[in-house]
Amino acid sequence: MAAEFAIAANIVGNLETKYASPYVNCFIRLGKIVEQFKNRQNQLELRKDRVKNDVDEALRQTEVIEKDVEDWLTRAEKELEEAQSLENEIEYLAFKKNAIKGKAEQLLLRIKEVNSILIIPDDVWEELDLKVIRIPFGDDHNGCKIFLTTCLKQVFTQMNCQKDVLLNILSEHEAWALFKDNVRLKDVTSLLHDVAKEVAEECKGLPLTIVIVGRALKTETLDGWEVVNQ
Incomplete structure (x- = not known):
């Protein structure tokens, strides 16, 4: 043993x-x-x-x-x-x-049951293999149209998109309105309002950036806003 x-x-x-x-x-x-x-x-x-x-x-x-x-x-x-x-x-x-x-x-x-349908893959950051995710296109379903949005031009190239449409950045007024909507600014002090305005301007009119930053800051205190603004 x-x-x-x-x-x-x-x-x-x-x-x-x-x-x-x-x-x-x-x-x-x-x-x-x-x-x-x-x-x-x-x-x-x-x-x-x-x-x-x-x-x-x-x-x-x-x-x-x-x-x-x-x-x-x-x-x-x-x-x-x-x-x-x-x-x-x-x-x-x-x-x-x-x-x-x-x-x-x-x-x-379900898609093939519909004669005409529009599918919108939003905020695409890399090539999507439509066959893998089972979205018919071309000869598989002529009535299926695909409209995708992306911040990366190479995505359009990789996916052989028939047409690309460049969307301009938001105007200062549009950007501020979108930012406030995501931050949910209501009754705020003038100081917080000014700091929020500066942060929104740093988003350079890019919708996705505005949404992400706005949602991240909506529960922050004034001190948190000032740290971000630095």
Whole structure:
């Protein structure tokens, strides 16, 4: 019994690396990697159970348990808990992926039921693969028109848009009105009004910037506004 514990203690160092460390990255991989992850989890579980049974038997025989063995059991238990958490996340991501795919198929069917439809993907920052998200276009559905908005001209180029329309920045009056609407300025002191005006001007008439900054500041105090304005 003591000899077996000694062997277990000697392999503690590389057991954790061999069986447990790969778990951290496995959940972001697919297919065979996920299967390998689960196999290693099972291997560690079996090894932990064997060592735990030997420890329990040794305790019943009043034998001394090596500290390295106890430490290994503690680490193995912790690794298995983390592995279970990652396995749950794997299953959740797989479920979410299937759910999204199902919704995309439903979207495609609903769009094709309509003779004429306008779809507006708003605030696009990178190329959208319309086939992947199941939006028909061209010969797949001549009545489906797509109007997308973006701040990046390369998005239009990458998606082979038929026509692009450049929208000018907002006028000072329009920008201030949009900013106030998002900040929800009502009864304010003249000092806060002046600081807000300066912050709005720094948004340079860009609608998206105005909306983001305005919403971020709507609960700020005067001190917070002044910090931002610096």
